[in-house]
Amino acid sequence: MNFKKLNIAPAILKALAKENYTTPTPIQEQAIPAALAGKDLFGCAQTGTGKTASFAVPIIQLLSEQPSRPGAQRHIRSLILTPTRELAIQIYDNVKAYGQFTSLRSTAIVGGVSQKAQERTLQQGVDILIATPGRLIDLMSQKLIDLQHVQILVLDEADSMLDMGFIHDVKRIIAKMPSKKQTLFFSATMPPEIAKLVKTLLVNPVKIEITPVSSTVDRIAQSLYKVDKGNKQHLLNRLLQDKSITSALVFTRTKHGADRVVRELNKANIAAQAIHGNKSQNARVAALSNFKSGATRVLVATDIAARGIDIDELSHVINFNLPNVPETYVHRIGRTGRAGLSGTAISFCEFEELPFLKDIQKLIGKNIPEVTEHPYPMLIMTAAPKEEPPGRQAAARPAAKEGAGTAPKANRGPNGKPSSNAKPSSAAKPNSSHPNPNAKAKPKPKPKWVARGSNAGR
Structure with a gap:
């Protein structure tokens, strides 16, 4: 027709x-x-x-x-x-x-x-x-x-x-x-x-x-690398040494993650720019224009910002982070292999993303071929502890430490209370000329009453 x-x-x-x-x-x-x-x-x-x-x-x-x-x-x-x-x-x-x-x-x-x-x-x-x-x-x-x-x-x-x-x-x-x-x-x-x-x-x-979301484009060659989180950047840098990757759209989960990937790529002399919601409109337009013209080889994006990216000759899509919504994987890789051309989709998967991988493979109805021969295989098989937000880490630490106004462990008796027979260590000896810098000053007691008419309590 x-x-x-x-x-x-x-x-x-x-x-x-x-x-x-x-x-x-x-x-x-x-x-x-x-x-x-x-x-x-x-x-x-x-x-x-x-x-x-x-x-x-x-x-x-x-x-x-x-x-x-x-x-x-x-x-x-x-x-x-x-x-x-x-x-x-x-x-x-x-x-x-x-x-x-x-x-x-x-x-x-x-x-x-x-x-x-x-x-x-x-x-x-x-x-x-x-x-x-x-x-x-x-x-x-x-x-x-x-x-x-x-x-x-x-x-x-x-x-x-x-x-x-x-x-x-x-x-x-x-x-x-x-x-x-x-x-x-x-x-x-x-x-x-x-x-x-x-x-x-x-x-x-x-x-x-x-084109139901459960079907992927057959002409897109998909591959999977299981890799620890800390080695994803090293693996990306290594893969991009391959000059056959003429243009790559790299997906990250967060805006800050996109900026971090770009910084590391530029350090490795790989031309890259980021596009996400924190960028000004002029910066986003410039980044997209440079990518389309070939001046920039790698564009790193979040899913939301990438909704406006339409490039016919995109050779590779790389999932630096797997999406937690399986349909999103299909939309990501669908950005390569357009206009009758072949395309390649590469995905990194860390331990905590394995459930996402399972959902993706269930949706597309097949397993993504895994590349096992690479220098950064997955070694960490446990979930990483949740990171404390900045500013809360100090508050989360125990307040009582040796040398911070409490008796050292060596001076404590079997019941855990300070022993009366134990000699204080040199760090704990009182010194009138050199007061303990860690000891907190005792607050002055408040007056129990204020005389009527006095300004002292106002």
């Missing part, structure tokens, strides 16, 4: 051809006709399946059929909500490309940058708005955005918005829109909270599920 058979307008077909789109993906093939018919839609599909075009193309066509009157103020007629800045910018680029031969205007509203330029664009009028929830609510509270004219709402990566705690913001945003509108809802996974949200937001939706 080609795009012409989906009843797409000539102006959009021209744009798709210019962008080298020839054959629709399965989700595009099913979603575009349903959306063009004005139906609500629920699509469950993992990353890399072509979701953006499946909702952007129908939006552009439907709004183009109702052009704004010349000279009239443009209103926001479609809102696309997405969890991350990178994904919002990526969607905006695609919408602009698909609608390049139409008169529609679109823009992206994201946090992390000054809102002045965004204000100017909004004042000029926008048909399609792509936004992250936080910045959108900020501008709505400043009366700079009006959603009363929205006809089509898209919630993209809804499960990620749920994970990031945006769901209450999303509900506040939806409350400012007309109750009668078309809603297109997309999620990579289907947790119970998402199923509940679908029931409350969609009316008789068309349900589309593409």
Whole structure:
């Protein structure tokens, strides 16, 4: 099948051809006709399946059929909500490309940058708005955005918005829109909270599920290294000495972990940058741009930030930390092996991550091939003690220590009390000229009464 058979307008077909789109993906093939018919839609599909075009193309066509009157103020007629800045910018680029031969205007509203330029664009009028929830609510509270004219709402990566705690913001945003509108809802996974949200937001939706999360892409070569936590960085540095790894997206569990991995890679003369929520928007854009251009060979990311990363020729995905949600593993490795190319996924597993590995292998229905011949095999087979948060370690130590005002163990009797016959050690002998620096000064007794009229107790 080609795009012409989906009843797409000539102006959009021209744009798709210019962008080298020839054959629709399965989700595009099913979603575009349903959306063009004005139906609500629920699509469950993992990353890399072509979701953006499946909702952007129908939006552009439907709004183009109702052009704004010349000279009239443009209103926001479609809102696309997405969890991350990178994904919002990526969607905006695609919408602009698909609608390049139409008169529609679109823009992206994201946090992390000054809102002045965004204000100017909004004042000029926008048909399609792509936004992250936080910045959108900020501008709505400043009366700079009006959603009363929205006809089509898209919630993209809804499960990620749920994970990031945006769901209450999303509900506040939806409350400012007309109750009668078309809603297109997309999620990579289907947790119970998402199923509940679908029931409350969609009316008789068309349900589309593409590439179930229980199946991995067959052309991706997967491998597993069991390694102690303290040796993961050494193993990563060693693997990246292989020049056949032309580009690698490395996943860590935390933002601080991502920064730490980047520091160690740079020390080993391996060009790497991190991308996560603590980075400024300009830094994130620069890191992603450098990675796409090949200036940076390794990009280290957290799962949330990586939702906006779309790179066709990504050779390797490396799980520095295994995810505790098995579906996340599928989405991670699905970022390589795109556009018909082969890809490789490498995973590190420490002892405490073995339960995660078991869940992942149960989900994908097969064991990940293990590489046993490597210089850092797993040796620690017990759970590590939980680390005390900084600042609490001193408080957790026993207060009584030798030389800290208590009798030394050598001067104690069999019942544990100080022995009257034992001679005090030199450390414990009183010295009037040199008082014990560890001994605490006794507080002065408080007066039992204060004379009436005296200022002493005030």
